[in-house]
Amino acid sequence: MIEALLYCEISAFLLSCQTQMSAHMNKALLDELKQLTAAERIQLAEDLWDSITPEEMPPLTPEQIEEIDRRLAEHQRDPTTALRYCRGDDLV
DSSP: OHHHHHHHHHHHHHHHHHHHHHHHHHHHHHHHHTTSOHHHHHHHHHHHHHTOOGGGSOOOOHHHHHHHHHHHHHHHHOGGGOOOOOOGGGGO
16 A cells, blocks of 8 residues: 555656656747747748648547538528638739
């Protein structure tokens, strides 16, 4: 019984240390990334986004599914309200 309690306490302590170290490392990394130029940060964000596979995407929330269903129903009621897909270079 005492061994189990000691194990739990040690595990909790190690987890706490790991969390604190991780938070410190994340802050250090974030501080370093903030030193990049705006263009470099944008490129990094794009590279990170592109590195996510469809299988890694989190599932949609119930609210997101509800909104998609609402928009689809609205479009089916009146398709003329749809907007044409527009790329940024179409605006130039």
